[in-house]
Amino acid sequence: MVNTVNVALDAMGGDNAPKETVKGAVDAVRDQKNVCVHLVGRREAIEAELSKYDYPKESILITEASEIIEMGEPPVMAIRKKRDSSIVVALNLVKDGKCDAFVSAGSTGAVLAGGQLLVGRIKGVERAPLAPLIPTAEGVSLLVDCGANVDARPSHLVQFAKMGSAYMKYAMGIDNPRVALLNIGTEEEKGNALVKETYPLLTACTDINFTGSIEARDIPQGGADVIVCDAFAGNVALKMYEGVGKVLLEKMKEAMMTSLKTKLGAMLIKDSLKSTLKKFDAHQYGGAPLLGLKGLVVKTHGSAKAGEVRNSIIQCITFKEQDVNGKIKEYLDL
Amino acid sequence: MVNTVNVALDAMGGDNAPKETVKGAVDAVRDQKNVCVHLVGRREAIEAELSKYDYPKESILITEASEIIEMGEPPVMAIRKKRDSSIVVALNLVKDGKCDAFVSAGSTGAVLAGGQLLVGRIKGVERAPLAPLIPTAEGVSLLVDCGANVDARPSHLVQFAKMGSAYMKYAMGIDNPRVALLNIGTEEEKGNALVKETYPLLTACTDINFTGSIEARDIPQGGADVIVCDAFAGNVALKMYEGVGKVLLEKMKEAMMTSLKTKLGAMLIKDSLKSTLKKFDAHQYGGAPLLGLKGLVVKTHGSAKAGEVRNSIIQCITFKEQDVNGKIKEYLDL
Numbered sequence: 001m002v003n004t005v006n007v008a009l010d011a012m013g014g015d016n017a018p019k020e021t022v023k024g025a026v027d028a029v030r031d032q033k034n035v036c037v038h039l040v041g042r043r044e045a046i047e048a049e050l051s052k053y054d055y056p057k058e059s060i061l062i063t064e065a066s067e068i069i070e071m072g073e074p075p076v077m078a079i080r081k082k083r084d085s086s087i088v089v090a091l092n093l094v095k096d097g098k099c100d101a102f103v104s105a106g107s108t109g110a111v112l113a114g115g116q117l118l119v120g121r122i123k124g125v126e127r128a129p130l131a132p133l134i135p136t137a138e139g140v141s142l143l144v145d146c147g148a149n150v151d152a153r154p155s156h157l158v159q160f161a162k163m164g165s166a167y168m169k170y171a172m173g174i175d176n177p178r179v180a181l182l183n184i185g186t187e188e189e190k191g192n193a194l195v196k197e198t199y200p201l202l203t204a205c206t207d208i209n210f211t212g213s214i215e216a217r218d219i220p221q222g223g224a225d226v227i228v229c230d231a232f233a234g235n236v237a238l239k240m241y242e243g244v245g246k247v248l249l250e251k252m253k254e255a256m257m258t259s260l261k262t263k264l265g266a267m268l269i270k271d272s273l274k275s276t277l278k279k280f281d282a283h284q285y286g287g288a289p290l291l292g293l294k295g296l297v298v299k300t301h302g303s304a305k306a307g308e309v310r311n312s313i314i315q316c317i318t319f320k321e322q323d324v325n326g327k328i329k330e331y332l333d334l
Numbered sequence: 335m336v337n338t339v340n341v342a343l344d345a346m347g348g349d350n351a352p353k354e355t356v357k358g359a360v361d362a363v364r365d366q367k368n369v370c371v372h373l374v375g376r377r378e379a380i381e382a383e384l385s386k387y388d389y390p391k392e393s394i395l396i397t398e399a400s401e402i403i404e405m406g407e408p409p410v411m412a413i414r415k416k417r418d419s420s421i422v423v424a425l426n427l428v429k430d431g432k433c434d435a436f437v438s439a440g441s442t443g444a445v446l447a448g449g450q451l452l453v454g455r456i457k458g459v460e461r462a463p464l465a466p467l468i469p470t471a472e473g474v475s476l477l478v479d480c481g482a483n484v485d486a487r488p489s490h491l492v493q494f495a496k497m498g499s500a501y502m503k504y505a506m507g508i509d510n511p512r513v514a515l516l517n518i519g520t521e522e523e524k525g526n527a528l529v530k531e532t533y534p535l536l537t538a539c540t541d542i543n544f545t546g547s548i549e550a551r552d553i554p555q556g557g558a559d560v561i562v563c564d565a566f567a568g569n570v571a572l573k574m575y576e577g578v579g580k581v582l583l584e585k586m587k588e589a590m591m592t593s594l595k596t597k598l599g600a601m602l603i604k605d606s607l608k609s610t611l612k613k614f615d616a617h618q619y620g621g622a623p624l625l626g627l628k629g630l631v632v633k634t635h636g637s638a639k640a641g642e643v644r645n646s647i648i649q650c651i652t653f654k655e656q657d658v659n660g661k662i663k664e665y666l667d668l
Contacts, residue, residue: 137581150518150526184484184569192484192566216573220581232526235518236567239550240574247471247554248582248614255610256603265602269589272596276589280582 004036005320007313008090008099011041012068013106014302018042021105022049024309029059031310035317038099040065040090065089068106071302075109079117087111091118094295101296101316103287105304112148115290115297122325124334125292127156129231130299131164132288133172134241135280138222142168142177145231146238147290152230154198157181158205162331163291164226165208170322171289171315176209180224182233183213194230202228207331216240245280286311289319292328296320338370339654341647342424342433345375346402347440348636352376355439356383358643363393365644369651372433374399374424399423402440405636409443413451421445425452428629435630435650437621439638446482449624449631456659458668459626461490463565464633465498466622467506468575469614472556476502479565480572481624486564488532491515492539496665497625498560499542504656505623505649510543514558516567517547528564536562541665550574579614620645623653626662630654 009025011018018041025037039046040063050060067085069078079088087106091114093099102119104111112130121128130147133140144160145152152160161179168177181199183191188199190213202210214223216237229237256266278284286308287300296319300312319325343359345352352375359371373380374397384394401419403412416422421440425448427433436453438445446464455462464481467474478494479486486494495513502511515533517525522533524547536544548557550571563571590600612618620642621634630653634646653659 137585182570184566184573192564195566215577216570217577217580219574220577230526232518232529233567233570236516236550236570237574239518240553240571241578243549243551243554244575244578245582246551248579251471251610251614252586252607255606258606262603262606265599265604268599268602269596270599272589272592273586276585280585 004034005101005317006036006038006099007316008038008040008063008093008102009309009313010086010090010102010104010106011039011046012065012086013104014300014304015105016303016305017105018045018049020305021309022046023053023306025060025313026050026053026055027306027310028313029055032314032317035059035313036061037313038063038090038093040093041086042066063089063093069110071107073107073110075107075113076117078107078110079114087114088118091115091297094119094297099295100320101298103298103300103309103312103316105300105302105309108299111297111299112290115293119293119295119297121292122294122329122334124332126159127152128290128292129160129163130288130290131167132238132282133285134219134238135282135285136220136222140172140285141219141222141224142226143234143238144226144228144291146234146288147231150230150232152194154194154201157194157198157228157230158201159292159332161202161205161208161210161226161228163328164228166327166331167289167291167324168225170324170327171318174225177225178211179208179226179228180211180214182227182229182237183215186213186215188213242282249277283308284311286315296325338368339435339651340370340372340433341650342372342374342397342427342436343643343647344420344424344436344438344440345373345380346399346420347438348634348638350637350639351439352379352383354639355643356380357387357640359394359647360384360387360389361640361644362647363389366648366651369393369647370395371647372397372424372427374427375420376400397423397427403444405441407441407444409441409447410451412441412444413448421448422452425449425631428453428631433629434654435632437632437634437643437646437650439634439636439643442633445631445633446624449627453627453629453631455626456628456663456668458666460493461486462624462626463494463497464622464624465501466572466616467619468553468572469616469619470554470556474506474619475553475556475558476560477568477572478560478562478625480568480622481565484564484566486528488528488535491528491532491562491564492535493626493666495536495539495542495544495560495562497662498562500661500665501623501625501658502559504658504661505652508559511559512545513542513560513562514545514548516561516563516571517549520547520549522547576616583611617642618645620649630659
């Protein structure tokens with residue numbers, strides 16, 4: 001157990017801010033004693049939301065930030081110009097050591113750029129990957145990288161494999177996490193130039209449990225705990241995962257609403273179906289960490305509601321308590 | 335209407351050969367008068383299957399091939415060594431002009447390699463992409479390339495866009511098909527080096543309907559008719575599409591079998607759900623064409639049953655009748 005973990009929360013970020021961000025903060029501090037949430041944003045709006053709840057007052061602080069970075073803004077420019085935005089102010093709290101972690105449902109680009117520019121990478125980390133957890137038939141897998149490193153080099157992917165192993169082992173409690181390289185076949189000679197160069201480097205790593213290539217088809221089954229790829233491939237995999245799920249569920253709902261008979265059937269299977277599909281709801285696992293930074297930066301879905309915000313805050317406690325950054329340094333020999 | 339279309343069918347390829355391949359051929363010639371299927375493989379096994387059916391005898395011929403290329407064999411080596419395999423013998427029927435098209439549910443690698451080596455590319459075509467049709471909420475989209483061109487160049491992707499447009503317009507009857515570039519965001523500055531170089535080249539094409547970037551998330555909704563990408567990204571998108579669908583449907587079935595109540599509910603929605611999900615069954619759309627070859631080569635799923643084989647054969651008739659290869663040459667100024 002460590003002392004209080006200080007989490008800076010972008011109160012203004014995401015589709016449902018500040019209503020759901022503030023509620024998520026309240027839920028988190030009600031559940032966990034050892035966390036203090038710094039709500040960053042427009043004080044008036046935040047206070048209006050906070051006034052709805054009872055909560056331990058010493059566990060939620062407000063830091064004023066007058067500006068908001070919008071979803072469409074060019075990220076680097078926005079970080080440089082909007083010095084008083086909730087994202088920049090919150091990231092500076094981490095940079096200055098006042099907070100251990102930052103959680104945002106705001107612009108992914110701004111969070112990625114700001115994390116790198118303001119908090120900065122651990123010395124020796126070549127690239128900081130965004131690593132969302134995706135639900136599988138067996139639990140959850142980490143997809144590293146889905147962020148900004150679209151033209152990655154083999155040495156980056158090797159670091160992703162090690163950082164991902166540290167995260168899954170210490171933050172998620174998975175013993176000896178299986179690491180696989182995203183590929184278009186499982187034979188060693190398959191793949192593009194990046195994958196072919198990376199494969200033998202991963203095989204040579206004695207400190208991770210590299211199990212070889214994985215096809216995207218086997219990811220939803222839970223074929224690996226850590227899936228390593230460049231951000232272009234990772235983004236395609238992640239977005240396709242989300243897109244197919246969404247369309248299939250929409251179509252299923254339509255099918256259940258076609259007649260009185262199907263509506264009755266839907267009522268009978270509703271509870272069972274919901275509890276099954278809940279396991280596939282990415283929102284319940286908290287946000288995607290940006291690995292390899294000096295502090296923890298967590299990006300939650302833009303559509304995050306209180307539950308996901310709460311889970312993302314609690315995720316930061318584990319990260320700090322388990323000293324995941326210290327473990328990442330050990331894995332990387334830094 | 336053209337004269338008879340001659341289709342060489344790999345009778346021995348796929349998980350269900352020769353039973354389902356032969357049945358698919360019989361179904362096709364029963365349905366369509368202007369096709370002649372050349373069943374290529376072991377005569378005895380083929381004749382045993384054929385003897386089960388009534389069909390117009392002049393519409394099905396057998397060409398003996400004693401060998402079979404197995405799924406795991408290194409493709410190029412297999413094509414070179416197994417001269418009497420069903421794939422090589424059938425491809426030579428196309429090469430020699432005895433057949434217009436080749437359909438196989440066998441080894442994808444061998445079909446791709448054999449198509450290029452034996453049938454050969456249309457002069458001026460830089461790469462021959464494998465272009466599966468994937469079902470969407472609105473119909474069906476062509477994903478070009480999911481084949482072997484993992485380290486594609488921008489000029490390849492431009493040709494893929496044009497060949498895909500020709501295919502969707504003339505083989506699938508989609509007017510002014512929307513072409514999109516698979517990307518990790520919709521802004522022009524997004525993407526990896528390949529995408530950034532390709533984007534302005536596609537914008538400059540006046541003969542296709544280029545609509546910009548598409549995120550993988552929007553593919554299942556039917557966001558574009560032709561989706562252009564390198565084979566690595568395409569394969570990741572395709573396999574993830576298949577993998578998520580499979581796991582979600584498995585989980586749904588489990589949820590419907592948990593109790594008597596859910597089983598009753600399942601009975602009530604079964605028909606409606608089946609007809610909805612049928613639209614998302616890739617098997618019903620026939621196989622994936624390998625575009626830009628001198629003849630047509632179509633790869634169907636390894637798990638193809640008679641229906642998919644039949645549809646793939648009928649697909650070849652349209653391809654020939656609509657002179658898709660002639661249209662591809664026009665699009666490419668060849």
